[in-house]
Amino acid sequence: LNIINTTLPSEYNANYNKIQLIESIKIKSNILKKINKPNYESFLLLSSLLKSLRLENSTASHKDFWANENLNIYQDAIATFIDNDDIESAFTFAEENKSNLLVQSLNDIEAKSYANIPAELLEKENDLRAKLQFYQKKKFELENSDNIDSTKLIDYFELITTTEFAIDEIVDTLESHYPEYYELKYNEEDLKAADIKNILDDKTAFIEYFVGKDSAYVFTITKDNISVNSLDILSDSTNIFLKYYQSISDPNVSATFLDSHSKSTYKLVLEKALENINSNIQDLIIVPDDILNNLPFELMKNEKDEYLGFKYNIHYQYSGRLWRLLKNRKSFDKKYDFLGYAYNSDNVNYIAERACATMETGNLLCSDKEIQNIATILKDKSLLLKNANKDDILKNASQSRIVHLATHSCLDSENSDYSRIFFNDGYITNIDLQLQTMNADLAVLSACESGYGELIKGEGAMSISKGFFHAGCKSTLVSLWPVDDCSTSEFMGHFYTYLNEGLQKDVALKKAKQTYLETAHPSRTHPYYWAGFILIGDNAAVFGNGGGYLIWVMGFLGLLVFGWCIKKV
Template sequence: KAMDIGMKSYGEFNPNMTFVYNSYSNILKSKEDYKGAIDLLEKSLKIREQTYGNAHKWTCESNYKLAEILTLDKQYEKAIVYYKQAIKIGKEIKSSQYLANAELYLAKLYIEQDMQFEKSQELILSSLDKNIKVFGYENDIISEDYYWLAELAKKRKNKEKFFAFITRALKSAKYDKNSLEEVIAPYQALSALALMGDWYMDTYERTENTKALEDKFQLIDQEIALIKHIQKNFSTDQSKINLANEYRKVFEKGLNTCWILYHKTKDLKYLEKAFELSETNRSTTLLEGLQDTKFKLYSGIPKELLEKEKKIKQTLERVKLDLYYEVKSSNPDKEYYSNLLDQRILWSKRLDSIHLVFEKDYPRYVDLKYSNKVIGISDVQKNIDRYTQFIIYFLGENDLYSFDITKDAVSFLKGAVSKDLIEKTNLFKSNLIAQNDIQKVSKTLYRYLLKNQLEKTKENLVIIPDNVLNYIPFEILQSDDNKYLIEDYIICYVGSVRIFLELNNDFFKYSPPKFWAGFSPEYTDGNTISSASNEIKSISEMVDGDDFIGENSKKQNFLDNNKNYSILHLAMHAKINNEYPQFNKLVFVDGDLTASEIYLSNTKANLTVLSACSTGFGKLEKGEGIMSMARAFHFSGVPSVLMSLWEVPDKETKKIMISFYKYLEKGKNKSEALRNAKIEYLASTNDKNLLHPFYWAGFVLNGNSDQLYGNYTTYYYILLGLILTSIIWFFIKKRI
């Protein structure tokens, strides 16, 4: 917005524009577009040199800001030149603030590159002295200076100085683990705690003294509490996801600490803490979205206020969508674009205002929202039967961790296989979609992911994948005896244990008036899915459902009926936007239904079947999972989603879907019905090509696996029983 106004008011090369260029470069830095940020900062520096000359504070700032991005882009020698130029200018103009910044940044580069330690200390102490005179002792700038002195002491293995500087860094941040609301520099405090933990781990690795490891363990709760405190102050889901990704390393290091201590001591507190760590950084925003609807209803927030919030959200999402299309257009209308930016700011403020009302006037909502209830292993075991096993993965940069939980047992495993596992998973996925031979890599993945994890006596598997593991169907991993996993197990997937428990809550079990509706558009551009309409007609006849085919398969028809059916079946094209997943969309005959619209749709179906192209695919956020169309339906309140991981051929899709419903009718639960449909498909053909998993393994079930037909059959039997009882009672009474 500022860039647009500035260009109109000042022109591209006006010195006032340099402030906008610098601000925008910060955004590009956050998006890791270092080349774009460098271009802007080089332009800014050139303008400032021409306008103010070399000996000026703004020229000094441009030099060290440019050097900072060059460092991130690994152009270290060039960065050092610009840092030194900034220091030279700072000394000439006697600007303590800009000189202090340049000194600290150059010292950071030296320390990170393990060079010039003496010079680094000199630079940081000089920066610290200047900053204390300007800012005093308690603020984020002073805390960061002390942090880097501690980092330098750690590199030099100077224990006394390390803890002295860490203590000062925490004190400058006003950190008190019992009073987080008073912390004025939470990021610096978190970095200091993490650095202290690294010191303890280094000590343990050097001495094998478990006391150092126990000291690190004591820091874990403090780190997690700080991360949650920071997240609480973010208003957008994407900000929370970005933070979780940024501090994922904290969780991985904590898991490693717990794993070592648990296997050394067998003390269950370390196992429980490891499980808590694994859950805390997993599908957090999806869980919050599911719980938020429930918490608002439980808190007594008036219906009209909730409706007002919904309308504001819908308007804001429409504005964002219009902005997206305008930016992507070949000839954007600058005036219209500017107006849309104004609208986004306006509606964002209105949404913030109504959320402040919720938190101010409805204290029970605040209590529920920020209760941070911890889920333990026993909570899992209470909620599963003796035939079920959970396998929960955490795929870090170095190690794969897995928790294997049954009704009466648990194991916690670790393997230093991450790099090879990620490489093999990506190879498996690409070979699978290309219909190449996958047996060798499939067996490798089986050994990494299942061989030591599987409990042979359990037939139901709940898989909680992580990172790139979200992209593959575990059903087709093969054991050494060439058997697919699906041959022995019934499998479903879910984002986290907390999501599993939430989606099995009675709040998300609906009793809509009708059972099934199917939607299948016919597109005018000749892009119609050939078997989709036949698929919908066949299933509709089988289950006595309602079909919305061709011209009737409209977006508005779907939105008008998304609370009226237990199953919603969508056989249509999906378009996936990896850059902006909120604009993933399903293509109806009269327009697109975006993921952001689905989020707000409050869909009340017990199952959504997405037999569209790649509806389980999307942008991967390591802790949050895949930002897919399936996730959007979960977010809107649907407890089970059957989705595709790739574009499954039309004919095979139809066969599997019809078979799936056949087994649902027989009273099988959703996971078992899908498994039986796949097994039946394999038995139906001898064609070697069609037996390739590409043709039949793409559909997976995410969420709960409850029976659907059993519930409806029971409902109708009860209803019929009541009617018969009433008739009999009527005749008995008449005779009397």
Template sequence: MNNTTLNSYDSLLRVLYNQNKLTEYANLAHDASYEYYFKKDYPKAIKYALEEVKYKKHLSVEKQKNSLFNLGLFFFKNEEYSKSIDTYNLVTDSFSVDEKTYRAYCENAKNYQKLGDYYHAKNYFRKGLARPEQISTKRLPLIYLNNITLNQVIESKETLKENAILLNKVDSLSNIITLKPGDYYSLLNEYGIYYSSPSPTYNFEKSKYYHLKALKTSIGNNDSLRIVASSNNIAKLLNLEKKDSALYYINKAITFAKKEDTNLAKLYLNRADFFNNKNKLHEALKSLNTALQLTLPSEIDTSYTSTPDLKLLKLSNNKILTILILKEKARYILENVTHSKNKELLNIAYKNIIVIDKLLDIVRLESSEKESKLFWQKEASQVYALGVDACYKLEKPNTAFYFIEKNKALLLLENIVKNNTQNRSVVPVSVLQKDLDFKKRIYALENKMSISSNTLLQDKYYSLKIKYRAFVKTLEKVYPGHYKLSQPLDLINLKTVKNNLTDGRVILEYILGEKNSYVLFISKEKTLLKKLSTNEPLGLSINKYLKLISKPFNNNFDLEECRATSKNLYATLFPFEIDSILKKNDQLLIIPDQTLQNLPFESLNKDHKYLIEDFEISYAYSLTFLNSNKSIKRDAPHSFIGFAPESFNYDHLQTLPRSKIETTTIGNQLDGLVLLDDSATKEHFFSKAKDYKIIHLSTHANANDSIAPWIAFKNEKLYLNELYTTKNQAELVVLNACNSSLGEMNAGEGVFSLARGFFYSGANSVVSSLWNVNDKSNSEITTNFYRYLKEGKTKSSSLRQAKLDYIHTHSLSDVSPYYWSSLILIGDATAIYTSYNVLFYIALALLFIAILFFIIKKIKFVGNNS
């Protein structure tokens, strides 16, 4: 068969088909597909592989599986990633489990990586490597190295740790087997990249050593592709240290690189970085545009003033690189243009940011895994910070509002919209139940893994994640309105926000960037965008202040230190022009960002007065979320349910004697249902909470466990992810438990806290805590809060008054912010109960109307009779 010319394959196949020799037909098609594959003619390789698969039933089971595996590979090489995924799924789902099964999972990981769904790719790698002993030793190094490459894209603390482990595994394997030249090069290259990663692993000398060794290896193998890749990595490292020699490696690599080499665009990106370090902006922008051209399928205007059309950008062969190039273009301009006089350059930056935003919307819609969406939201967060920077320099505060809103809680908003979409009604109950069952099983395994993990548990978990994704993918086509958003969500506009503001109420919306941070002030009459000025990084100032107020003051020195720190922080967060306007108002709605979400603004001290003494304060994740969440119809039939376990059956959790008194008192005030001790179970929470307007939980919680935050019931813990499978109709949830507003911070999305979990499941507002609360003071404040709420005050006014009562009735150390400022109100701040005064005036008005009606009738009667 080796002497068979490629042109004769079709005629030979026809002969075999006519003779009904279908086994021979399939075998010949196999040979043809491989021959074209090695010639890199992937369309023809696919053509003959499909012929082989068509008659695979005439082959042995092993050959059937092999034919599908090869077809998946050919689709991947031809950049038909979705078809490759479907084909590899047939390998994993249609045959008994063997080495090819696990390899197919790992190949699909590469497909999802190419599609930008990075965390779904991670699931496939983890599933494929759940049983590494099933994969031959000679194949493992390349799979580990591919996994490392994916981790470098994700670039988190976890993936950095994992890469250290994977590199050691490949190193260990190299002592057992001789690595293929390509695998040995990749090992050196990945070590070089690992040591060039941000702190704590950054080590210039080690990174340089491995990259130079990789370059020497690629030169020895006469491998031009890898010579280019290594030279590029060396240049990138040298750019980090701002060394002139970076340009030598860049220019040398450009001469080696072929036009189709994906590293060529990265070389020009590095070239741009070099010139930007030298303050040669125009040279940097030219290099960026050349880099951009290399990621796109057709010619663009490469002058630095141009911005490519979105339709063309959507066709990019590497969207993450395209976004990075456009982002760097905006960043270079904004860092070099320090004032608003150069409008032309600033407008170029602004246009780039607008088009990146639209491209990011498309990429996010294509992502399926929550973690992949979070990855893209993190990328977007940097873009939106640049957008606000551009708006500040272009004096466009109204436009800045869009970018600040886009930077907050989009994923939560997306989930709320999907959970409450009108299309939900068309989804059969059985399908919704199956979806819920999948989620519950996945979350249960996550919670088990957070306590103790093993290979079997991980294998089950990643299998279930993959099956669930396949289930959802099928349903996306049938019920698109419920399972997948077809377009980006609309954000609330500034005009609507202003129209909805009541007199005396203003909004402060923050965005914290890597270099610059801003606050947007919104009142009925004004919109001001102000830059935050600080002598030290804002995050450090906030953490220093939080450390001071999260414990009682022991002496006068503690008090004075806190006041001084608070004064400086106040001056940063409330620039002078905004501070002077604030005095005319009495209600603040704060939309914090990043570490500001851990800060109780009411505790800030100015002129020996706390902010709460002058203002009623509430918080929201974003104005779009606040508005959307308020519009949801909630009609719970009952008023109040309180849970107070008091003592616990596990983990030696401390008894909470005050919780019983507190919850009983509040329950009596509101004529509600109180579940104490043995009745305060997780099962009762699941079965009853959905029917109540107010849900009160007085118990233990732990959000410091960022893997699995929990809240304690009598018999067991309720984990954050379990809240995602429940529904409530609560106007208010009160979490009188420690740290219930804390959790894992995700850039551009916010804190994944227990409070957020209750919003996800339906709450309109949540009162939660920012640190380990004091049982006595919290109980006092909470009880008074409900008393004021019952009187008809708003939620924000009730919480403020309860805190002021505490401040005015205590002294010395007991009045430390530690005791009273931990509880904050997030979400809708309006009243739940109608004020008695309002009821009185309504009754009076009705009586007046009735009397007036009676008088008019009497006059008419007298007139008719006269």
């Protein structure tokens, strides 16, 4: 047991084999765990090493591997710190295993914008990344074709490998020749509970989940408090969650079935999390994990038979670090307030859902009406694109505060990089979006399952929504199931009415759902028709500062009257 007494280096040689060191520390930690001698320094060093490996590995597949491979490290660290009443350190470890790919991608974009790197060098890197994605897409299409040409498959594999090496060489050049870029890219501060408290106001609670292989926890943070609870959601809960999802996404289930599973899911997931918040709390920020990423919390019912989404304003974050990053990101001046696109197909058949089971997609009966109605609500600075191709839409999206796509989307459950969103002349994939620059305040993906995706440990749901964050969007409004076309059109009218009044996005979303229920035909009041959309990312108002256009007008008129009175005196 000499390894127990081995002093771990506080600073290790950069050329030391980090993977071997990680394995050695894991062995030491496991031995200490068995003899009840937790070693905090081991976990802190492991954290530093894992972060270093994550930042150094350039490919998504490597990052995914490390997130999944070392989930037990985070799980054991969290348990150790909680057992010793150090909830703050436990929270920091939980945060380290959240949406690292997205956070690192956005940090890289920010670093490049401030580091005075020559445009031609950035263009060369972008060209290589475009080639890489082209080869990857061709390889994917070939692998999924009926007749696989093994020679072409090998060619694409070699092209992908060669291009990845070329990208690595450019990245090495950027990091070695532009120290400001290197520092901005890698100087990623850990997120502490105190950082969350500093951002929160006294009416908001931040709720973050960690789901490991053997244990699960929920952290609840308010302006002046942090608490943690263990959750019993790893045994038979998957079946309960699936029934909950079925009860809210299938309009044919009974009200009793819906009520029962809304309450049982609330008890498993939220009851403990909300025990320690006071009655002043109005807003919830939720960072889900694992299967919880694909469930809407708004439809969970408490012991008072209240839907959570009608008691609180709710929005979601992929991680606390991403929330901090989005809060600090500036908004850009735009040519258009609203870009609206409605899918039109050569297929003359109309369909009722914005979903697709094949590559053949039909027209949507209410999508044209949807974007016309929104443009009427917002009035000025709206651009409607009905028959435009995808390149025109993507070009104009970079000049728009809101990008609204009323179309079809298709989830690829086996490879989320190739989940698709459709345009008149084809589609773009998740991986295509990573080369785009939108910087919109809000992307509304008025399509099916745009927020639902493949679950990857440490990254969450790899939905088409994440592609829009990679493209620079500050928030997305997305669906968690195949939504009904015409009820979605009606719902969106309510949402934009409240958004135009200057309300925060999450408040506008809650009010839109309430208004839909109050006005809809009784046959279309099941949650399937109105509850599929959730807000992810920044929840700030798009128009005004949340006080509403009417308040601004009244204030302005008041000043005029006041000035007139002074003049008269």
